[in-house]
Amino acid sequence: MSAPEAELWGLEPAARKARVAELHSGIVHGRDVSGDLELEADTLVIGSGAGGAVVACHLAEAGERVVVVEEGEHVPPAEQAQLRPSESLRRLWIDAGLAFALPLGDTPAINVMMGRAVGGSSVLTGGVCFRIPGRVLREWSGEMGLHDYTEARLDAAHLDVERAVHVEEVPESMRSRSTTRFVDGARRLGVEVHPIRRNTVDCRGCGRCNFGCPEQAKLSVDQTYLPRALAAGAQVLSDCRVESLVVRGARVDGCWGHLLRGPERPPGGVFRVRARRTVVSGGAYGSPVLLGRSGIGRRSGQVGRNMTVHPAFRVMARFRDPIRGWQGALQSAYSEAYEADNVTLTGLFVPPGVLAATMPGVGREHVARARDIPHLAIFGGMVHDQGGGHVFEVFGRRAMTYRMAPRDKAAVPVLMRRMAEIFFAAGAEEVFLPVLGLGGVDADRMRTLDLERVRGRDLESGSQHPLGTCRMGVDPKASVVGPDGAAWDVKDLFVVDGSILPTSLGVNPQLSIMTVATHLAWKLRERRPRG
Secondary structure, X not given: OOHHHHHHHOOOHHHHHHHHHHHHOOOEEHHHOOOOEEEEEEEEEEXXXXXXXXXXXXXXXXXOOEEEEOOOEOOOHHHHOOOOHHHHHXXXXXXXXXXXXXXXXXXXXXXXXXXXXXXXXXXXXXXXXXXXXXXXXXXXXXXXXXXXXXXXXXXXXXHHHHHHOOEEEOOHHHOOHHHHHHHHHHHHOOOOOEEOEEEEOOOOOOOOHHHOOOOOOEOOHHHOHHHHHXXXXXXXXXXXXXXXXXXXXXXXXXXXXXXXXXXXXXXXXXXXXXEEEEEEOOHHHHHHHHHHHOOXXXXXXXXXXXXXXXXXXXXXXXXXXXXXXXXXXXXXXXXXXXXXXXXXXXXXXXXXXXXXXXXXXXXXXXXXXXXXXXXXXXXXEEEOOOOOEEEEEXXXXXXXXXXXXXXXXXXXXHHHHXXXXXXXXXXXXXXXXXXXOOOEEOXXXXXXXXXXXXXXXXXXXXXXXXXXXXXXXXXXXXXXXXXXXXXXXXXXXXXXXXXXXOOOOOXXXXXXXXXXXXXXXXXXXXXXOOO
């Protein structure tokens, strides 16, 4: 364990929170800066999420002058803990959580939820931590020629991240009754379910990880890597919208953009950062647009393409007795029993107020359904997709489209049917499938449904896992960056975030992104920026 990690983990909970708050006080709010702003750095990091925070931390601790600029607002962990879900959506999520990938062909409209805050989407996850699956790494290293990306070569990086964010297994005692009912049904059908690992410490299982942890128990990068970066001398600025990278000759020389002012966040003064090396970490939604706007990556034609999202579908079940699924860890169990069908099942729940707004029906019917919330259990399933998404900019705004591959669409009926069968085996009276307008169905009706004929536009789907829009590879004609994250087109520019992962993972990507970022940060640490 490094000295910075020991400094945090050696403290009692109250002292740890106080130390994190003290370090957060060093973050500069761009909205409070009058006039223009000019800075210089050895390394500029654009974006403060799971990729950018990790890179900033390791390079700052190596003695580099690091500047991190973040478009989103700075909401300290203690303040996040007090936000209502509606406030969290408005302040911390891109488009208040209402960004959609527009469907092409027989595809559902997918609600892609992403963060825009200091800490990025890391602050809004359920904390689930999976290592990059071995089957995925075998594809990367064996079929795609990314020879550094094997389980053996990434093991040290995996371990480093797991220590840094305190990955621990969720004990069965913290499972909600929603999850335990599903697990009971799965066991009756011989379906294996495993405990999930999360980046938590002193978690009490209040079930609202996605909307700000009241206990500050979820150790997202704003509570781990960013405080370490700040302690090592990094400068972190919020409210900084990067308009373009600065390209001089054959290299990138930093960036320029606008400081964002006030609640409505209109542009204010101009900021410029001149850097010897620039790392773009804006995520799969932000990085490709910035590269494209800066004229970078056109040679391959791959910038913004190949987006995977893990299309996710939830199934709810109503039981006769009260479940109160919000009491317990938000996500505590998963099953990979249907991996052959490209499906992973994962436990979840959402705060009752948010769940009520999504219940089917209108008027009195909706009210009646909402009253059933204490009796509902929920489990989710996501598809290990092939990738048919495209991120681009139109009229100055980012947009996404997504075309679901036939193989992935075929996985959706399997996912719904398996989860429904498990809930009925657990004693559910009816289930609610993610089919718009269907309503609740009992076991008899479930057996008559032809789910394979449900149209994509009639499915309700969401995602928090966009990946792959600046994918890495060994061929400049088919990828945006090389295996070391370096852009093919220009010098001194690197991309380090979920956008460079070359394929879907089939599991929650937080730990995977941080592991790849650690692997690349160690390489950058040995490759000092030129003067």
